[in-house]
Amino acid sequence: xxxxxxxxxxxxxxxxxxxxxxxxxxxxxPFPLGLHGHSDxxxxxxxxxxxxxxAAGLGDLGSHFPDSDPRYQGISSLRLLEIIATLLRDxxxxxxxxxxxxxxxxxxxxxxxxxxxxxxxxxxxxxxxxIHIKATTTEGLGFTGRKEGMAAYAVVxxxxxxxxxx
Numbered sequence: 001x002x003x004x005x006x007x008x009x010x011x012x013x014x015x016x017x018x019x020x021x022x023x024x025x026x027x028x029x030p031f032p033l034g035l036h037g038h039s040d041x042x043x044x045x046x047x048x049x050x051x052x053x054x055a056a057g058l059g060d061l062g063s064h065f066p067d068s069d070p071r072y073q074g075i076s077s078l079r080l081l082e083i084i085a086t087l088l089r090d091x092x093x094x095x096x097x098x099x100x101x102x103x104x105x106x107x108x109x110x111x112x113x114x115x116x117x118x119x120x121x122x123x124x125x126x127x128x129x130x131i132h133i134k135a136t137t138t139e140g141l142g143f144t145g146r147k148e149g150m151a152a153y154a155v156v157x158x159x160x161x162x163x164x165x166x
Contacts, residue, residue, distance in 0.1 A: 025116025
C-alpha cells in the first residue's frame, strides 16, 4: 500500500514598524521594530499555518482567520496553529515534518531557534524534532534587505495517521 503523503508550501510577509513587539516562532525577540499585522504578525507561524492548511486541502489562513474578524485582532499565531492542528487531527493527518525559513537581515535567531521549535511543536502537539527553523538574508537586496520587513517560507509533509509510524 502506498502511504498517503500530503505536501504543503506556505509563504508570508509583514512590514517592520515601530511600536510593536517582534514575535517569531511564538517567541518575543528583543528588537527595536516589530511586525505589523492583524494578529501578532508572526511570519514563521503564518507561513507554517498556510503550508499545513494547503497540505490538508483546507484552504489558507485568510479563509479561516480573516483580518476583518475582530476575534483575531492581536491573537497569538500559536493559537492559530493550535486550531489548525485540531483541523488536521479531524482529517486524520499527522505532521511528518515542517521546514521553515525566515528571510530577514536582522535579528539573528540562532539563539532562539530551539525555543521557537519547541513552542511551535507544542502548539501542533508534535515532537519538536519534526520542526526545523533556519534563517537567511537577501544580502541587502529588496525590502527584507532594506530592513523594511520580514518574510518566511514553510514546507510541510503530512501523512494519514492510520499509516503514520510514531
